[in-house]
Amino acid sequence: LGDATRLRIVNLLIDGPMIQKELIAEVGLSQGQVSSHLACLVWCGLVGADRKGQQVEYRIGDPRVVGVIDLATAILERSGADIASCRRVDSSGNI
Helix, strand or coil: CCCHHHHHHHHHHHCCCEEHHHHHHHHCCCHHHHHHHHHHHHHCCCEEEEEECCEEEEEECCCHHHHHHHHHHHHHHHHHHHHHCCCCCCCCCCC
């Protein structure tokens, strides 16, 4: 979930299952890029995949991920501006 694209995909799937074509349209990346991100998410168990005829439908694979996303969102809503303006960390991530 440390990658912005994978986080976006997971957020989309929280609203319900989607096929890859829908995810490509929402994320705005190539089929290959989305496929690679989905493969990573499926491999890690965060996303599940079910074949529906010739298409694969993706869904949240571990319901605990929804809680993690909700908690992170709540923290960022409260502290996001402070985190974004923090000057204690330089652009390379060093303190």
